[in-house]
Amino acid sequence: MVRLLERxxxxxxxxxxQTCCGQMHYNSGYMNEALPLVRHFVDTFxxxxxxxxxxxxxxxxxxxxxIQMASHAGDxxxxxxxxxxxxxxxxxxxxxxKKLGIVDxxxxxxxxxxYHPTCHSLRMLKVGDAPLRLLKAVRGINLVxxxxxxxxxxxxxxxxxxxxxxxxxxxxxxxxxxxxxxTEVCTACDNSCLMNIGGGLHRQNAxxxxxxxxxxxxxxxxxxx
Amino acid sequence: MSRLKSDKENDATFEETAxxxxxxxxxxSNLRHATHTIRDKRSAIVGEMEDWEELREAGRAIKEKVLRxxxxxxxxxxxxxxxxxxxxxxxxxxxxxxxxxxGIVKSHKVTDVVKVKSITTDEIGLNDALAAEGIxxxxxxxxxxxxxxxxETSSHILVPAIHKNRSEIRELFSRTIGRDNLTLTDQPAELxxxxxxxxxxxxxxxxxxxxxxxxxxxxxxxxxxVESEGNGRMCTTLPExxxxxxxxxKIVPEWKDLEVFMQLLPRSSTAERMNPYNSxxxxxxxxxxxxxxxxxLLDNGRTKVLKDRVxxxxxxxxxxxxxxxxxxVYERTGGHAYHSVYPGPIGAILTPQLKGIENRGPASLPFxxxxxxxxxxxxxxxxNIPEVLQHLRGQVVRHKQENxxxxxxxxxxxxxxxxxxxxxxxxxxxxKIPKLARMGQKFVVKNGHISRLPGKLSGWTAMRDxxxxxxxxxxxxxxxxx
Numbered sequence: 001m002v003r004l005l006e007r008x009x010x011x012x013x014x015x016x017x018q019t020c021c022g023q024m025h026y027n028s029g030y031m032n033e034a035l036p037l038v039r040h041f042v043d044t045f046x047x048x049x050x051x052x053x054x055x056x057x058x059x060x061x062x063x064x065x066x067i068q069m070a071s072h073a074g075d076x077x078x079x080x081x082x083x084x085x086x087x088x089x090x091x092x093x094x095x096x097x098k099k100l101g102i103v104d105x106x107x108x109x110x111x112x113x114x115y116h117p118t119c120h121s122l123r124m125l126k127v128g129d130a131p132l133r134l135l136k137a138v139r140g141i142n143l144v145x146x147x148x149x150x151x152x153x154x155x156x157x158x159x160x161x162x163x164x165x166x167x168x169x170x171x172x173x174x175x176x177x178x179x180x181x182x183t184e185v186c187t188a189c190d191n192s193c194l195m196n197i198g199g200g201l202h203r204q205n206a207x208x209x210x211x212x213x214x215x216x217x218x219x220x221x222x223x224x225x
Numbered sequence: 226m227s228r229l230k231s232d233k234e235n236d237a238t239f240e241e242t243a244x245x246x247x248x249x250x251x252x253x254s255n256l257r258h259a260t261h262t263i264r265d266k267r268s269a270i271v272g273e274m275e276d277w278e279e280l281r282e283a284g285r286a287i288k289e290k291v292l293r294x295x296x297x298x299x300x301x302x303x304x305x306x307x308x309x310x311x312x313x314x315x316x317x318x319x320x321x322x323x324x325x326x327x328g329i330v331k332s333h334k335v336t337d338v339v340k341v342k343s344i345t346t347d348e349i350g351l352n353d354a355l356a357a358e359g360i361x362x363x364x365x366x367x368x369x370x371x372x373x374x375x376x377e378t379s380s381h382i383l384v385p386a387i388h389k390n391r392s393e394i395r396e397l398f399s400r401t402i403g404r405d406n407l408t409l410t411d412q413p414a415e416l417x418x419x420x421x422x423x424x425x426x427x428x429x430x431x432x433x434x435x436x437x438x439x440x441x442x443x444x445x446x447x448x449x450x451v452e453s454e455g456n457g458r459m460c461t462t463l464p465e466x467x468x469x470x471x472x473x474x475k476i477v478p479e480w481k482d483l484e485v486f487m488q489l490l491p492r493s494s495t496a497e498r499m500n501p502y503n504s505x506x507x508x509x510x511x512x513x514x515x516x517x518x519x520x521x522l523l524d525n526g527r528t529k530v531l532k533d534r535v536x537x538x539x540x541x542x543x544x545x546x547x548x549x550x551x552x553x554v555y556e557r558t559g560g561h562a563y564h565s566v567y568p569g570p571i572g573a574i575l576t577p578q579l580k581g582i583e584n585r586g587p588a589s590l591p592f593x594x595x596x597x598x599x600x601x602x603x604x605x606x607x608x609n610i611p612e613v614l615q616h617l618r619g620q621v622v623r624h625k626q627e628n629x630x631x632x633x634x635x636x637x638x639x640x641x642x643x644x645x646x647x648x649x650x651x652x653x654x655x656x657k658i659p660k661l662a663r664m665g666q667k668f669v670v671k672n673g674h675i676s677r678l679p680g681k682l683s684g685w686t687a688m689r690d691x692x693x694x695x696x697x698x699x700x701x702x703x704x705x706x707x
Contacts, residue, residue, distance in 0.1 A: 002703075014700075014703050016652060016656075016700065016703075016704075017652040018652070019649045019650065019651075019652060019655040020649040020655070022649075024645070025642060025645070025646055026615065027596060027615060027618070028618065028622070028638075028642065029591075029615070029618030029619045029620075029621055029622035029623075030619075030622055030642045030643075030646065031619045031622075031623075032623075033642055033643055033645075033646035034646070036646060036650040037646065037649050037650055040649075040650055040651075065615075068612075119595070119596070119597035119598055119599075120598070122598075123597070123598035123599065123601070123602055124598060151553055151597075151599075152553045152595050152597035152599070154553070154595060155595065156594065156595025156596055156597070157595075157596070158592075159592065159594065159595045159596070160595075160684070160685055161681055161682060161684050161685055162240060162592050162681075162684075163239065163240050163243065163554075163592065163593060164240075164684025164685065164687060165240070165243055165244040165247050165684075166240075166243050166247060166554055166557055166558055166593070167595070167684075168687065168688045169247050169253075169557040170553050170554075170557065170595070171688060171689075172688075195691075195692070196689065198692075199685075199688075199689025199690050199691060199692075200688055200689050202674065202689070202690040203676070203688060203689055203690045
């Protein structure tokens, strides 16, 4: 993402103070344990110009749940700080397509690729076809669509551990749909979903890689592998 | 595999029973076929409506108004029903409702009643309560009849026998109500005819009918049942006495409000533009239909749900079951894994609120979701199911923490989560994690990846490999570069 944004002429800063957005704690029911992470996020990014994350679910957490958490904690100052921060937080594909209006980022990626629209990018952030439009503009790419693409891969954070059997049944179907496309690469806007899908593909020695959207968009002729 | 009534509702957790249903391949195939068919049909029929989002918002707004002024509307409904010649009963909980209903039935000295599909009566266990008084309740909704004949419970709000395919139903009928037909096939028309012949006899003889309701109009006292077979119409018009059991949240303020719901409900539930049988009745009418009408208004935990600022939107539900049909979890486990008459996403938020999160089974339900959000997207009254799931997860965790349940159950989760929160809350601690992980993973990395993790994490590695912590993290790369 750093290489991509710099290539597009942006100055990228990485704040080393940042840690975790708190989604894992929040989604697992640990509200009190998530709150310090929310405060830390707000303190860290207070002065940042634009905050871009290559993860739809983290951005969804910040955008959809931070205000609720501040209200729940009865912290008006935190709530005001979050409100001030929110308009500057973007997921990568929405930042490129919706904010900057760029579709062709000048990438080159000569591979067969299928795109998994992750639940939180699709239904929380409503990024729509932004990632697909970015992918379609990549030179050399052969995009193939999988069946039931918008169905959950079965990750769901701690769900995959607590309800491992159900999660596996969901992942099994997702992998079948990916393999049916005879693709080389499966891409998405979330590393967490890719970790789930990729973990399953690797176990099966399926010969399909999982690659984050940012990595594909960052690839150019010289290093296009 | 089907769930029998003897399963303990408050004990077994979702994850403990789900695997049993997941490994039933016939069930998986029945569910996959049924949910995908209805899902695709719904999507097409909703897609026809240009003002669908406005309709959803209207539905949500009416329900919110009802819940906000429920006390007023309930009293208005009571006086409207009484004005139209009906009788109104108030039931605080299941046993009170059952006592009222059995009392009415016994006062008419009958031993058989006909019922039209009503999940509310399943919620209160009415059939068992009637049976204990020697009264046989016959389910007349075709799918409910199938479930009753099989001695099972329903597995779907709208299609209670969704877990069965037609050859399984043929087999069931040929040893019960279709015993005399030696050439019974699994053709839907033949199966329906078998049920029709059996049910008609019972309709003609029944003195008392029991129904649920989809809506109750405060303004007019009108009660509505929306169904597809006409058996509900028979049930609510042929008997001399009609008893309708209605949850207090089923109210709509005015007759004209039905306009919104009669569009939202059929498109969301059966994927139809208009529903086939819509029955509306207002009290009693001379020489037409039942001579006696009883409305039993049921609380059974609903006012407790109403108290919860986030949870109360659950009471918007119009029982369309669209959320079940799109849910990737429900599609794979089916309804019986939820151990409740309300399965699927809506059940995962309603059951714990009605039964209490201090019970093991209901407490497991908010976690039976990957939070994919498909349910919220299709909900015709805009219940933010993922939001309520997260809210209830919070309540479950807090309850466990406050009552020392993690410790008693030797569950390390609380300690791990607290440690991670501590580690994530300052950059200094956070930065040490990759180094610690590299040290720890030495024991589990084999051939460049992790294939087995201990304890609860073993569920993750049962089907997935894990990438180890790399030699250079993004942070290392960034620092080296600058």
